[in-house]
Amino acid sequence: MINWQDLGKLHVVSKLEGILGKWFGVEMFYTDAHGKVWSDHTNKDYAFKSHFMKVQMQSAYGHDFLTEDIEKVVDQLAQGKDDVVVYQSYFKNVKGVAFPVKFEGEFAGAVFVYPFVMDTTTSAEMDELKKHMIECGTTPEDAAVACEKVKKMWPREMEYVRELGGLLAEEMMSFHEEISKRENQIHELSSQVGEKYRYHSMVGKSKKMQAIYALLEKISNSESSVMIQGENGTGKELVAKAIHFYSPRKDKMFLAVNCSAFNDNLLDSELFGHVKGSFTGAVKDKKGLFETANGGTLFLDEIGDTSLSMQVKLLRVLQEGTYLPVGATTPKKVDVRIVAATNKNLKEMMAKGEFREDLYYRINVINIGLPALRERHEDIPLLMEYFLKKRCDESGKAMKTYSKKCMEKMLDYPWPGNVRELENEVERLVVLSADEKTIGPENLSPRILDWGASAEPAFKGVNTEGTLKDALEQLEIMMIREGLKRCNFNKSKLAKELDISRASLIMKVEKYGLDKRTKAA
Ligand SMILES: Nc1ncnc2c1ncn2[C@@H]1O[C@H](COP(=O)(O)OP(=O)(O)OP(=O)(O)O)[C@@H](O)[C@H]1O
Ligand SMILES: [Mg+2]
Structure with a gap:
């Protein structure tokens, strides 16, 4: 089971959404495998970063047009052949990009970046778009402003949008995978409570x-x-x-x-x-x-x-x-x-x-x-399960389970009070979750819930202020530095991952001084 709501609350999601909105004036939203939109973009009072999309969503059939686009794209991505699709939307000349989100190799949903027109779009084509919008029920005034404000995407910008959107899809995948891994672990371990452990x-x-x-x-x-x-x-x-x-x-x-x-x-x-x-x-x-x-x-x-x-x-x-x-x-x-x-x-x-x-x-x-408990992190799930069973049994409640988010928060917390603190927290969760079968993170003590809230490693330090050039450079440096570590300084592998040529990766590595030798020196 994928919890899209939780995925949406990931820091990296809101951060990237902000970056895309601020830099490119486009919206980023995501859907499940059935094309259901899980972000807030379909809410009436959503604060759109793209004026075009705002006008679209306020028009009588705007929502239907969006749904139609999504269905088409999701169908295409579900076939599993594309890592990215640049699609033509319902509105003439207006485009979007979409990326598949896969869990365990299966298509599970998509990330969308929308709407924009290519920088090569002529004024005649823009007039065509305006006309189309009016035919679809938008007032001439609204259509004029929307067309004027819609993002004109340059090839270079398009490259970044592709990278950022792809990155977001990857973040979602690895987050989900991490959580499922932990869940499996718990399942496996809880069957061992009472024996070897x-x-x-x-x-x-x-x-x-x-x-x-x-x-x-x-x-x-x-x-x-x-x-x-x-x-x-x-x-x-x-x-x-x-x-x-x-x-x-x-x-x-x-x-x-x-x-x-x-x-x-x-x-x-x-x-x-x-x-x-x-x-x-x-x-x-x-x-x-x-x-x-x-x-x-x-x-x-x-x-x-x-x-x-x-x-x-x-x-x-x-x-x-x-x-x-x-x-x-x-x-x-x-x-x-x-x-x-x-x-x-x-x-x-x-x-x-x-x-x-x-x-x-x-x-x-x-x-x-x-x-100390922090030195034996791997015992936390086992202890959580053990105390949960103990508490549920004692209070005559049916056995509960922890939600992914709750689990994740508990694992991230450093437990200065050790096992006793953990035990007390589980007791609190059992009481506060009343008759609910799944224990959500909202019942956690604030110190655990808020722990590390501002420390998301992937995007920590990327500026959303200042010039676009500086910020993109910063992002490049970060992605390359992290990537090099991940790929063990294998540049061919990283170049492939980043979808750039090996030569251009080497140039960038040199430009930013990210080589292993330089680092060691
Ligand atoms: N390995 C463990 N497995 C299960 N429960 C544990 C484990 N370690 C500690 N606990 C539980 O945590 C709580 C604290 O344990 P205990 O009182 O033995 O710790 P302590 O080191 O004596 O603490 P203090 O220094 O505060 O006296 C108890 O409720 C105990 O049952
Ligand atoms: Mg004691």
């Missing part, structure tokens, strides 16, 4: 995640303590749980304590417990987490936030297997496995004396560094 409740198929699964698998029988490091929301707690639930201690307790949530005294009594009367409010003995977790796993989250004195106490438990409850005089024995996590750079903290080296090395027997 999962470990406990973690999902991810990237090499980095696979390496983590392999490591977790390897340590599943070990009793060593583990240090998990990673940015916020990268899944540190999930890893800690996976370690516990695949370990020999799985039938005992898994207890998590967030070290940053307590001040020193509270953390002390929280971890080690206290005896009655040891401080105001200690009305009876309290078991600490170490005792409760005995035989199991204690997860010390945010260990980088513990004070140096607390670090000494932790070290002692780890080294000697004993601790002293607050206010007690005899130490208690304990057997817990420690898994610790932090998003802080402990090495830096050690250098500054904020984290004890002995404790670090004692815990860091096994080190697991979790990658």
